[in-house]
Amino acid sequence: MKLKFLGATGTVxxxxxxxxxxxxxxxxxxxxFQGYKELRLRNRDRFPIPAGKIDAVVLTHAHLDHSGYLPLLVKNGFSGKIYCSAATYDLCKILLPDSGHLLEEEANYANRHGFAKHAPALPLYSEADAVRALRHFSPVPFGERFTIAGKLHGQLTLAGHILGAASVTxxxxxxxxxxSGDLGRPNDPVMVAPVPIGEADYLVVESTYGDQRHDPADPLILLGKTIRDTAAKGGVTIIPSFAVGRAQSLLYDLHRLKEKGQIPAHIPVYLNSPMAADATALYQRHLPIHRLSHAQCHAMRHAATIVNSVEESIALNERQVPMVIVAASGMATGGRVLHHLKAFAPDPRNTILFAGxxxxxxxxxxxxxxxxxxxxHGQYVPLRAQVSQIGNLSAxxxxxxxxxxxxxxxxxxxxxxxxxxxxxAAEALRRRMQEELDWPCEVPSYLDEVELS
Known part of the structure; x- marks a missing residue:
């Protein structure tokens, strides 16, 4: 058995x-791949193995840095099954077509406005490519063993993090x-704690926060104070958010803040991501794998006004009154939040609050x-708004x-x-694991291959 690291090395x-x-x-x-240009360019590189020679895929969860290459893999010849939890499949049915749609929109926008470096700009894949990829999904229950391909068998274990997230054995x-996949937090108010795993001959573990401890302060208090302070200045709080996971937790937090009177009831809250709204509805379908009751899911879904159309999104940018706007994407790499940043970043009364x-x-x-x-979009926008982060809101x-x-x-x-x-972060976690657990561990590099003998 051999393991080759085709990504998530030196990056998250x-x-x-x-x-x-x-x-x-x-x-x-x-x-x-997301982030630095040299990483993003890997998405267009020839895949290290022909797609047609891959027998199956197992997904830990639906976030695009774990699932977003699938439409291109299928487009290039993959014909096997994609195994994941039922909730991950439901989320991918929202995320992947939306990703293809956004890639097409960004290419068209670049072509219309003439800032594409390659003429014409072409999307990595299309919405239609993503829809075709969804035909290969085969959901499996948590805890049950299943045949992946050949003599390889798999099992999914709840990992917390987001709806449907799994560790894979x-x-x-x-x-x-x-x-491990992306591990959630043991005391998250929405997601269940990651389920422990008893043993493994080999382990691949994430290290996103491998060099940090989350602030023990109550993030709800910090979130409420940020919104109140910004509103007192007449400003707008913009929260870039991952449409899946973080947006839902934020909506639940905003509901609790208004319920407790810790942010004024008259401050409007907008969720400018139809995809996030669709993802929020799925929590009621998958009650056993998170902590919220049916009533709490209902409250979360109604904590914000949903902004559906582009026209409604543009209209928000013309409102110069205190409000909260939650919009994708979480690291401001694309999506509707970019238009809000163009509108609100130059004003020092406003706050841009990162929650992940x-x-x-x-x-x-x-x-x-x-x-x-x-x-x-090819232009530099002055950044005069207050920029802050509540790190312990992380999933x-x-x-x-x-x-x-x-x-x-x-x-x-x-x-x-x-x-x-x-x-x-990876190196800090390696040192701690060796010193505190006495485990032999290593940090692989991109395209490293190891024999599991």
């Missing part, structure tokens, strides 16, 4: 792992390899680093919480590979 995006057993090739995750050739991890090379990371302007486990999940293993794996983290 592009999650792709190629596992080979004899003639069988499977992928665990098939995500898009693969068994074959007398070996067991566990892929900002990968290197993204607009979010640049703004957090103190940029005085940001480039949007990712921090270093202590990752170690807490690892502590449930009954024996140490033969080898542990630390991925899905910036270099400093």
């Amino acid at each position: 995006t592009g999650s792709r792992y190629l596992l080979t057993s004899g003639p069988t090739n499977i992928l665990v995750d098939c995500g898009l 693969v068994r074959g050739d007398g070996k067991t390899i566990v892929f 991890y900002q990968a290197g090379g993204t607009r979010g990371a640049l703004m957090m680093a103190g940029a005085e302007s940001i480039k949007i 990712h486990a921090d270093a202590d919480e990752i170690l807490g999940w690892l502590s449930h293993f009954k024996r140490r794996p033969t080898r542990t590979f630390i991925t899905h983290g910036e270099p400093a």
Whole structure:
């Protein structure tokens, strides 16, 4: 058995792992690279293995950095099954076509306004490509073993993080390899805690916050204070948010704040992401895998006014009154939030509030680093608004919480590979695991291949 790291090395995006057993090739995750240009260009590189030679894919969850390359894989010849949880499939039915649609929109916008470097600009894939990819999905229940391909068998375990997120266990050739996926937090108000796993011969573990501890302060208090302070100045609070996971948690938090009177009831809240609205509705369909009741899901769905049309989105930019706008994307890499940033970033009364991890090379990371302007649609926009972050709103486990999940293993794996983290975070987690757990572990590089002997 061999494992090749096709992504999520030295970065938190592009999650792709190629596992080979004899003639069988499977992928665990098939995500898009995001952030720095040199990473994004990998999305257009020739895939390291012909798509037609891949027998199956297993997804940990629906976020595009784990699933977003699937339409191109199918377009290039993949014909096998894509295994995931039922909730991940439901989310991918929303996320993947929307991704294709946005890629087409961005290419058309670049062509219309003449700032494309290649004429004509072409999308990585289309909405139709994404719809075709969905025909290959085969949902499987949590906890049940299933045949992936050849002699390889899989099992999904709840990982918290977002709706449907899983850790993946693969068994074959007398070996067991566990892929943690993105681990959630043990005390998240919406998602259940990651389920412990007892043993593995080999482990691939994420390290997004491998060098950090989340602030123990109540994020609800910080969120309420930010909105109140901004409104007192007559400003608008813009919250770039991942449409799946973070947007729903924010809506639930905003509902609780208004219910407790910690933000004024008259301040309107807008969710400018039809996709996020569709994803929010799925929580009522999958009650057993999160903490919310039916009534709480209903309250979450009605915590904001849904902005559906482009015209409604544009109209928001002309309103100069206190309000809260939650809009995709979470790292300000695309989507409707860019138009809000163009409208509101130049005004010092406003606040741009990040509620999740900002990968290197993204607009979010640049703004957090103190940029005085940001480039949007080929033009530089002055950044005078207050930029802040509530890190403990993150859906990712921090270093202590990752170690807490690892502590449930009954024996140490033969080898542990630390991925899905910036270099400093991965290295910090490696040191802690060696010092505190006495586990042999390593940080692989892009396209490294190891034999699991």
